Amino acid sequence: MNFIFISPHFPESYWLFCQGLKNNGVNVLAIADAPYESLSTNLKNSINEYYKVDSMENYDEMLRAVAFYTFKYGKIDWIESNNEYWLRQDARLRMDFNIANGLTFSHMDDFQSKSRMKTFYQKAQLPTARYCIVSTLENALEFIQEVGYPIVIKPDIGVGSSDTRKIRNQEELETYFKHPRMVKMIMEEYINGESFSFDGITDSHKKVLFMTSHQYTDSIMDSVNEQKTIGCYSYMNIPEDILDAGLRTVKAFNTRSRFFHFEFFRLNEDKEGVGKKGDILGLEVNMRPPGGFLPDMINYANDSNVYQLWADMIVHDKIEHVQHRKYSSGFIGRRDNLEYAHSTQEIQHKYGDNILMIKRLPKALAEGMGDEVIVARFPSEEEIRQFFAYCSEINI
Structure with a gap:
């Protein structure tokens, strides 16, 4: 199998998708705009060949790169980036090289147009704003x-x-x-509601092979625009109505052979013309892995490797994995402009081994996710909610 992976160096963890493919005997061919010497050793060891372009925005360059790989290795079976920014270009390259696997260019608006998505949520019998x-x-x-x-x-x-x-x-x-x-x-x-996601991996028949769900602590939009603390945690047991809404959405969209990330609201109050308090509304659909630290959080919660599970789906159209959510994992993004009641050192001392990562983010990422991100896991959802409350407390 010849698999072209677009931009495997960003996000940083995406080399793990390439590693998963290579573990399964795939010929992994990478295209990106970074100098080869700047790639991590892990990425270099996870690909068979690398083609550098001056700009991935230049479609002619991308076209020549795929043509080179086609001439050298023969028919290309997959082209994928798993990155929202490149999905449309991925689909265009598939169309130009007659690659059947993956999302088709003519249907990209179904997944990327927020107005178009609403018609598919209607098919899933889910209201929208x-x-x-x-x-x-x-x-x-x-x-x-x-x-x-x-x-x-x-x-x-x-x-x-x-x-x-x-x-x-x-x-x-x-x-x-x-x-x-x-x-x-x-x-x-505007919808006054709690935000949550339904995430997973499907096979070529839309069968969900792996799934999880995350509850956000606040509106993502409000957290970004108002520079508030942001965070989310995973459910150990997906609530039945979330599971039902998520599975109906999988059926409504063309989710074949995909990692998916669906976003929903749960109404905090009755909303005339929309629904009653507690009802679930469709928000947005993303035909790629959840962003930020969520793939790693999924691994922490399930003691799994979702990068490898995705690669197993690509190669075998199935996953040999018995899913068992042993923990609730989550991240909290704290902002430098807020005066927190508890320092990072106090958080480390209080929660010890529950904390898996503390990381300062560059400015480009900090706006959306916080200046400092703390990733942790606990054996219950109640404990992780208490952790969030402690980390979010502000000095008055």
Whole structure:
């Protein structure tokens, strides 16, 4: 099997996907824009060949790289990055080289357009926030007359929470529209709800081979925009309604042979036109692994290697793994602008071996995840919630 892995050096842990493939006898062919000498030893040992391009944004260069590998090794079986930013380009390369495995280019909007996703959530019989595509202040005001403030506005096709804004009143709305966006924007009513995810790996028949679920401590959007403490933890036992909603979503979308990351809301209050308190709403679908530290958290919670499990699915279309969630793992991102009641040293002293990682993040990542991230695991969800409360406490 010839597998081209795009950008295996970023995120840093993605060399583990290549290692998993190589462990299964796959010919792993990498393409990226980093000098070969800058690659980690682990990555170098996990690939068979490396092709450097000047820019992965240059499609002609990417095309030549795949053509080179095709000439040298023959038919390419897979092209994949597992990275939201490159999914559309991955699909275009598959189309141009007639590669059947993976997401097709013609259906990329089904997975990346936030407005298009809603039709598939409807197929899964899950409600979503009401929305409209906005281009002018006038049609934004018309929508707000229906749903009221606050509202959320973001790119219809975008990566993560980039350029996502919560707008509370007309003054903020008018300020927002003074700076026109060059991409299509979607406006949604604000949902007061808890955020959680349903994550997993499927085979070529949409059968879920591995699954987990994570509860966020606060709205991701609010945590980023308001620079609040952010965190999430994994369920040891996935609640039945989350499991039901997640499995219905798997069936509604083309989730064949994928690592997936689905995001949902649970309403904190009745919402006219949407649902009752406790109802689950579809938020967004991501046809790639969850971001940040979540893959490692999944491993910590399950004593597993999801990078290898994904590679097993790619090669064998099955996973020989009996899943048993022994722990609840989580991360908390603390921000330098907040004065916490407990120092990092106090946290280390109190929780000892429960802490698996403490890491300072570069500025580019800190905005979304916090300046300092602490990853930990506990034998119960109650203990990890207590851990979050202790780490988040602010001096008054």
